[in-house]
Amino acid sequence: MAARKGAGALELAVLGLLHEAPMHGYELRKRLNTLLGMFRAFSYGSLYPCLKQLLADGMITEDRSDEENTPLALQSRRSKIVYKLTADGKERLQRLLTEAGPAAWEDEGFGVHFAFFSHTRADVRLRILEGRRSRLEERLESVRAALARTRERVDSYTLELQNHGLESVEREVRWLNELIGRERAEQEQQALSAKRIDQDMPRDEGR
Amino acid sequence: MAARKGAGALELAVLGLLHEAPMHGYELRKRLNTLLGMFRAFSYGSLYPCLKQLLADGMITEDRSDEENTPLALQSRRSKIVYKLTADGKERLQRLLTEAGPAAWEDEGFGVHFAFFSHTRADVRLRILEGRRSRLEERLESVRAALARTRERVDSYTLELQNHGLESVEREVRWLNELIGRERAEQEQQALSAKRIDQDMPRDEGR
DNA sequence: TTCGTCATGTAATGGGTTACATGATTAC
DNA sequence: GTAATCATGTAACCCATTACATGACGAA
Known part of the structure; x- marks a missing residue:
């Protein structure tokens, strides 16, 4: 069953936010920290590795396209990587949201789980x-x-x-x-x- | 100046409790967790290494004597190591108690610092x-x-x-x-x- | 052109837990 | 004698932070 360990609260928060809308890392972190306001704050040093892992696991895809504008012929400026949930990611989110165990009610996880209650049964x-x-x-x-x-x-x-x-x-x-x-x-x-x-x-x- | 890093909150708590009375590790941990009640709890896995470090630094001494009773000739049962503050330890405690920096008012440290306010200027x-x-x-x-x-x-x-x-x-x-x-x-x-x-x-x- | 903020990332480190291993003492 | 609790300790791991390195973009 492999069980997948990896960041409980942060992972859930990332998947949850990306479910609402695709986003890049920097924005994700800001939304994260306003969402969880008083309860906790994450730094880039934990967020980016988490995104990397989720990417490797196929839970999210990255889009480095710089969107609609490709002005003339100078678009090598890689920047703003927009992440998006995959089908697997949605499934995983759903699974995390269905687990009603200690991880969901202990101090570290409760806030995050609660924040996504509107997507929870x-x-x-x-x-x-x-x-x-x-x-x-x-x-x-x-x-x-x-x-x-x-x-x-x-x-x-x-x-x-x-x-x-x-x-x-x-x-x-x-x-x-x-x-x-x-x-x-x-x-x-x-x-x-x-x-x-x-x-x-x-x-x-x-x- | 070397600056000594090592466990902020836990170290202070240990020194503070040992200042009130010599104690062995197990008891120390219980007192610790009732003292800090709602705020945090430490496990043996962090307490004993901390004691070890404090011992190595000469902040505390250990007493493996089993106290008053040495009944006849069967006292090889090593058990109950009572720790006691040294002069250096008292000095260090005093110094920790005098620092009014972020370590003292951020979430992790505030409770512990507050708990020893009666020994604080x-x-x-x-x-x-x-x-x-x-x-x-x-x-x-x-x-x-x-x-x-x-x-x-x-x-x-x-x-x-x-x-x-x-x-x-x-x-x-x-x-x-x-x-x-x-x-x-x-x-x-x-x-x-x-x-x-x-x-x-x-x-x-x-x- | 420089400053602030947006934006991505990594390496070293830190402070802690879990799970385990061991054994003494007490109460039943 | 056996279960609970007292008591000490270690190794492996976890989750996150700090500090750093890099660079684009907009406004003054």
């Missing part, structure tokens, strides 16, 4: 959100336990730090709760309209 | 807090700018993610503001009591 979205939530709740519990254990004999700055961390994560959990609620409501509504269709044109029910 | 604390705040404000500004530029033509999940990120960072900035306020108030109060002492026993004022 509803059930996968839900599992990722729930996965992240339980991951965070684990952390909360362990920190709370530690805090209870060592209470009173901690200096005030440490306490301040731990409390701030705790509150930040609690806030994220509330955010996830809201998102999960919305996702579920959406699913139910879809189930409902499906039922309505069933009532309009009834089918075999029992199995 | 007041003016250094203030500069680190302000450094972090302006770092975060830079990010806020660039994301807000990007958000304004691409407004309306973004899908809802991306928007949701960016907003959540924005709010998280805004929250941290408010937290920093509060801390900075407290630090300044403290400094002013100390300046005040210093003045009062000056009034009690006046000295040369103009230079």
Whole structure:
């Protein structure tokens, strides 16, 4: 099965962005870093090798044509390599977007996966959100336990730090709760309209 | 000057914890990860090599003695290596704690530096807090700018993610503001009591 | 013509994890 | 006696950054 390792988050982000529109590396990086804003930033030193790899794997093709204008006879200025997803690349993107494992909800990958949720199946979205939530709740519990254990004999700055961390994560959990609620409501509504269709044109029910 | 590179955050954390009390590696790691709770976690694979390096550099000493009990004649069970700061180590810790540079306010290092604020000079604390705040404000500004530029033509999940990120960072900035306020108030109060002492026993004022 | 930004790329390095190997001690 | 956890360590790998090298293009 070979399993293909290679850059998780970055690879997904590149494929995802290229799926929306063909682009060259420099632009890709800018879009990447505004997309992920607060969560992470990539440098050229990781982006270009990643593109190279994806190219070698046949996930993307490069277009060094300099587009429409070939003015007279002076077009040897190689520059601006536009990358584009191949069919294999689209397939791979789809596969990455369907995996609802730790890679999707741990700190490094969550932001990127979330950013492409509109291309992700509803059930996968839900599992990722729930996965992240339980991951965070684990952390909360362990920190709370530690805090209870060592209470009173901690200096005030440490306490301040731990409390701030705790509150930040609690806030994220509330955010996830809201998102999960919305996702579920959406699913139910879809189930409902499906039922309505069933009532309009009834089918075999029992199995 | 040689400059010594080596693990920034981890090294500081180890020295800081060992300053509070001698400890062996396993315990060190546990304390480390509860101390930093939400911010990061280290594995043995990074801790032990770090200890090794610190030992080689003479920042710490190891004690393989198994402590007080040497029952009769069966004490060859080497186990539990207790590490302890040397004078050099204390000096190094002090130096790390005095540096108020990017290493202290970027994501990777801030938590650790903050955790040992009670051993840090007041003016250094203030500069680190302000450094972090302006770092975060830079990010806020660039994301807000990007958000304004691409407004309306973004899908809802991306928007949701960016907003959540924005709010998280805004929250941290408010937290920093509060801390900075407290630090300044403290400094002013100390300046005040210093003045009062000056009034009690006046000295040369103009230079 | 020079400066800023766009644009592509590589080599060295860094800081960390995973998985593994080993063994002592404790609780049941 | 056996399982969990305490305890120490290493080697292979991973993902990314930094610093560098190169050069085109537009505006002042």
